[in-house]
Amino acid sequence: xxxxxxxxxxxxxxxxxxxxxxxxxxxxxxxxxxxxxxxxxxxxxxxxxxxxxxxxxxxxxxxxxxxxxxxxxxxxxxxxxxxxxxxxxxxxxxxxxxxxxxxxxxxxxxxxxxxxxxxxxxxxxxxxxxxxxxxxxxxxxxxxxxxxxxxxxxxxxxxxxxxxxxxxxxx
Amino acid sequence: xxxxxxxxxxxxxxxxxxxxxxxxxxxxxxxxxxxxxxxxxxxxxxxxxxxxxxxxxxxxxxxxxxxxxxxxxxxxxxxxxxxxxxxxxxxxxxxxxxxxxxxxxxxxxxxxxxxxxxxxxxxxxxxxxxxxxxxxxxxxxxxxxxxxxxxxxxxxxxxxxxxxxxxxxxxxxxxxxxxxxxxxxxxxxxxxxxxxxxxxxxxxxxxxxxxxxxxxxxxxxxxxxxxxxxxxxxxxxxxxxxxxxxxxxxxxxxxxxxxxxxxxxxxxxxxxxxxxxxxxxxxxxxxxxxxxxxxxxxxxxxxxxxxxxxxxxxxxxxxxxxxxxxxxxxxxxxxxxxxxxxxxxxxxxxxxxxxxxxxxxxxxxxxxxxxxxxxxxxxxxxxxxxxxxxxxxxxxxxxxxxxxxxxxxxxxxxxxxxxxxxxxxxxxxxxxxxxxxxxxxxxxxxxxxxxxxxxxxxxxxxxxxxxxxxxxxxxxxxxxxxxxxxxxxxxxxxxxxxxxxxxxxx
Numbered sequence: 001x002x003x004x005x006x007x008x009x010x011x012x013x014x015x016x017x018x019x020x021x022x023x024x025x026x027x028x029x030x031x032x033x034x035x036x037x038x039x040x041x042x043x044x045x046x047x048x049x050x051x052x053x054x055x056x057x058x059x060x061x062x063x064x065x066x067x068x069x070x071x072x073x074x075x076x077x078x079x080x081x082x083x084x085x086x087x088x089x090x091x092x093x094x095x096x097x098x099x100x101x102x103x104x105x106x107x108x109x110x111x112x113x114x115x116x117x118x119x120x121x122x123x124x125x126x127x128x129x130x131x132x133x134x135x136x137x138x139x140x141x142x143x144x145x146x147x148x149x150x151x152x153x154x155x156x157x158x159x160x161x162x163x164x165x166x167x168x169x170x171x
Numbered sequence: 172x173x174x175x176x177x178x179x180x181x182x183x184x185x186x187x188x189x190x191x192x193x194x195x196x197x198x199x200x201x202x203x204x205x206x207x208x209x210x211x212x213x214x215x216x217x218x219x220x221x222x223x224x225x226x227x228x229x230x231x232x233x234x235x236x237x238x239x240x241x242x243x244x245x246x247x248x249x250x251x252x253x254x255x256x257x258x259x260x261x262x263x264x265x266x267x268x269x270x271x272x273x274x275x276x277x278x279x280x281x282x283x284x285x286x287x288x289x290x291x292x293x294x295x296x297x298x299x300x301x302x303x304x305x306x307x308x309x310x311x312x313x314x315x316x317x318x319x320x321x322x323x324x325x326x327x328x329x330x331x332x333x334x335x336x337x338x339x340x341x342x343x344x345x346x347x348x349x350x351x352x353x354x355x356x357x358x359x360x361x362x363x364x365x366x367x368x369x370x371x372x373x374x375x376x377x378x379x380x381x382x383x384x385x386x387x388x389x390x391x392x393x394x395x396x397x398x399x400x401x402x403x404x405x406x407x408x409x410x411x412x413x414x415x416x417x418x419x420x421x422x423x424x425x426x427x428x429x430x431x432x433x434x435x436x437x438x439x440x441x442x443x444x445x446x447x448x449x450x451x452x453x454x455x456x457x458x459x460x461x462x463x464x465x466x467x468x469x470x471x472x473x474x475x476x477x478x479x480x481x482x483x484x485x486x487x488x489x490x491x492x493x494x495x496x497x498x499x500x501x502x503x504x505x506x507x508x509x510x511x512x513x514x515x516x517x518x519x520x521x522x523x524x525x526x527x528x529x530x531x532x533x534x535x536x537x538x539x540x541x542x543x544x545x546x547x548x549x550x551x552x553x554x555x556x557x558x559x560x561x562x563x564x565x566x567x568x569x570x571x572x573x574x575x576x577x578x579x580x581x582x583x584x585x586x587x588x589x590x591x592x593x594x595x596x597x598x599x600x601x602x603x604x605x606x607x608x609x610x611x612x613x614x615x616x617x618x619x620x621x622x623x624x625x626x627x628x629x630x631x632x633x634x635x636x637x638x639x640x641x642x643x644x645x646x647x648x649x650x651x652x653x654x655x656x657x658x659x660x661x662x663x664x665x666x667x668x669x670x671x672x673x674x675x676x677x
Contacts, residue, residue, distance in 0.1 A: 003639055005632040008516075009623050016636035028633035035633040045528075047634060058634060061527040061584045062642075067635050070528065073579045073594075074623065078635035082643075 002083040005030075005066070007076045015083070098146075098165045100137060102156040106130030110152050113163075117145045125163060128156070143167055172488050173197055173247040173272070178212070179237045179262070180252030182542030183559060184464070185212035188250045191480035200244045202237060204230035206550050211542050218244055225552045231255045234262050241271050248272035248487060250480075254554065257463040258285060274487040276441050276462050283437040284460040288331045288369050294457045297436040299429050302448055302456040304371035315352040315370070319345065322372050328352055330359035331367035338362060339406060341373055376608040377448040379403065380415050380455070382430035383471045385482055386439045387492045394427040395475050396501055398444075398467055402596055404519065404612045409589070410596055412506045413470035416567065416605030422453045433460060442468075442483050451608075466559070469540060470505035473563040504570040505563045508578070508596075512555040514587040523551035527585030532577035536563040536570075549586055557588060567605065571597060 006013045019027040019034070026037040038050040049056045059070040066080040111126045113119060119139045127136045143165040150162055176192055177200040178185045189199045189212065201216035206225035213219045220240040223230035230236070232255060241249055249271055251257040260281050266273040275281075284290045288308050291301050304322050308331055309315045319326045319342065328351050330338030338359045340351045352368060360366035383395040399415035400408045414423070430445035437460075444465050446458040468479050477499070482492070514522040529545040541558035543549060549557060560577055564570030578594050595615055601607040623631070 003636050005635050007623075007628060007631065007635075009628065011623070011628060014629065014632045016632055018636055018640040021637060021640060026633075026637050028636050030629045030632050030636075033629065035629050037630070037633055037637065049630065049634070051630065056630070058631075059528050059530075059582055059584055060634070060638060067638055068527065068584050069631050069634060070582050070584050071627065071631060073581070073590075074627075075584065076623070076628075076631055078631060080635050080639045 004081050004083055006079045009076055098143065100125065100162045100165065102128070102158060102160045102162055105155070105157050108150045108152055108154045108156060109134060111148060111150070113145050113148070115145050115148060119143060119145060119165070137162065139165065172484070175200060175244065175246045176248045176250055176274070176484070177202065177237070177241045177244060177246035178216070178250050178252060179231070180255055181207055181210065181212055181231060181553065183540045183556065184252040186215055186542050187540055188252065188480055189215045191478065191484060194481065195484060200240065200246050202231070202240050204552070206552050211544055211547060220244060227255065227553065234259065234265050237262065238265050238269050238271070242269065246271065248274055250274040250483070251463065253463050253466055258461070260285065272487055274441065274483055276439050276443065280437045280439050281462050284462050286331050287329060287333070287459055288367060290459055291369070291457070293436060294433060297432055299433055299457045300455065302371045302374065302458060305369045308367040308369055309352065312349050312352065315348055318370050319348045322370050325373040327371045327373045328355045328368055329371060330355065330363060330365070331369055332363035332365035333359060374448050374450055376610040377450055378415070378608050379446065380418065380426070380449050381444050381446040382426050383468070383479070384430050384434045384439070384443050384445060385479070385492060386434050386441065387486045388440050388489055389491045391492045391495070392431050392434050392439070393492065393494070393496045393499060394430050395471050395477060395499060397423060397426060398470055400467060401607055401609045402602070402611055403609050408467065408509065409612065410506065410508050410593070411467035411470055412504065412570070413474045414501050414504065416607070419453060422455065426455055429457070433457065441486055442479050466509070467507050469538060469559065469561045470507050473505035473538070473561065474501045474503055475499055476502070503563055503565055504567040505561060506570045506574050507559050507561040508574065508593045509559055510557045510583070510593065511589045512549045512557050512586045513589045515589060515592060519589065521551065521555040522587040523549050523555060524586040526557070526583070528582055530582035531558060532560065532580035536573050537577050538563070557583070571603060
């Protein structure tokens with residue numbers, strides 16, 4: 001499950017995906033790079049990560065929307081949100097166009113909504129078959145369908161726009 | 172020595188006093204508001220008494236409740252700390268009437284220095300140089316125009332009953348003086364209950380240097396040299412040091428003598444501080460006298476070896492000072508920084524909250540005076556100071572190196588603090604060379620958010636994602652894959668080759 005990480009250093013949000021979490025090592029895709037975390041030690045207060053520049057002793061604390069991390073003397077607050085929860089830049093992390101994108105290659109099985117239709121958070125928008133499973137794509141929030149970019153039977157690629165949702169009243 | 176002393180204060184200074192009492196085997200009584208019921212100073216004391224609701228005006232400023240608490244606990248003396256009622260004539264009088272020893276000066280001394288206007292008058296009469304300005308309070312708008320003109324611009328309008336940098340206004344242009352006066356007197360009335368305003372000439376980029384004095388009830392008055400407190404943000408001290416960064420021995424001696432003269436002139440007893448402004452020619456002018464212990468007292472303690480709180484207790488107990496002026500000298504150098512719960516990205520507004528992580532520095536030459544422990548709440552009701560970090564070094568350079576290392580060792584999480592500002596100050600060329608003035612912080616780059624190298628921020632983002640995954644990973648409904656669904660949004664498993672729930676899907 002992808003997450004969007006927004007840090008309070010004023011930099012760009014990063015889309016992250018934990019690819020592997022094994023003993024001593026975790027692999028996380030951060031945007032287009034894979035970050036290897038060589039974890040020497042971890043408990044409920046501190047993680048010790050080995051880097052090329054020496055060890056990083058990271059104090060971590062849970063916050064309402066994510067974590068506060070103290071990397072040595074530098075502190076950051078990282079908001080973490082599941083990609084499915086991002087919504088149109090109103091509150092929430094990630095903001096942006098409200099475009100629902102395909103994460104993996106697949107095939108559209110059926111489309112449950114039409115342009116102009118009002119939807120609520122949790123409504124099924126379309127269903128897609130991918131990786132031998134059929135999945136329902138549900139709306140992450142309330143809104144109005146602005147455009148549907150695919151049709152039943154379409155093959156889609158990773159990152160392809162499926163449909164666009166707009167805010168209610170935003171004509 | 173007293174058998175039991177009540178501390179009419181909270182936070183780090185209450186903890187400081189409790190430690191001094193414990194050394195002397197004196198029982199300590201803490202008082203607390205509802206917001207402080209489990210605060211560090213309460214946990215440290217032998218006894219604790221609730222004195223009211225969270226707001227200071229309902230608790231720490233309630234003379235009646237504090238006297239009641241002293242009576243109930245049978246405390247023989249009250250130590251008022253700093254701030255709150257430490258310079259309150261009302262508390263002193265109430266103590267006298269209740270037969271409780273007030274650890275501080277007499278009503279007359281409090282009164283003499285409590286009104287800044289009267290203090291200036293008394294000092295002028297004693298031959299102490301004061302900052303050029305008005306002797307009488309300003310009584311009218313016409314008065315302020317005339318007085319400001321004769322003092323000479325730029326001028327500072329100051330509240331007579333104010334202190335700690337509050338109730339001040341700088342006026343550069345004669346056209347602004349009337350408006351500034353009206354605002355100043357209004358603020359003074361509402362903040363201190365006394366709208367009296369006086370005028371001083373504003374000395375450009377002065378140094379703020381103060382002298383610690385100690386006087387007993389036997390006529391002995393000594394000074395314990397100076398502290399420089401020029402690093403200020405909006406008139407609030409941020410970094411202090413002893414001795415001053417660059418002060419000639421001649422000026423030090425002269426200022427010390429003047430401070431002793433001032434204390435003697437008002438019959439002072441106890442620990443007090445005479446504050447001066449010093450210009451670039453080392454001309455010094457009396458600013459005000461604080462008739463209490465100061466926040467920054469630790470730097471004096473470290474370079475003189477004198478425990479000032481212990482001295483206060485002994486003086487209040489009627490003992491004679493065990494040392495004279497000739498026994499005192501400065502050894503080494505001390506620097507203190509004030510760690511505040513403030514958000515630099517929000518103009519240093521207080522940033523209260525839970526102290527999720529707090530690991531103060533330690534080691535040789537490191538002293539931390541705090542009133543909180545990890546897990547405590549840094550309250551929104553009171554001064555947002557978290558801790559004072561004080562270092563002692565063989566000389567000033569050593570002290571600077573030690574402070575930089577100490578600030579790198581410090582870990583604070585859960586609240587925002589001014590720690591980046593503190594580090595910047597310790598690296599600032601003007602601070603390092605000792606040529607800084609009260610204008611220093613204004614010259615430093617406005618602090619933005621932490622700037623991280625790309626690799627570091629990716630690493631941190633990866634860690635945040637990993638922590639999130641470890642916490643929430645099991646919750647992911649879709650897919651039958653251990654890493655969760657590859658799908659962008661929540662989906663329901665509908666495997667074509669499996670048969671969840673025993674039903675066959677078409």
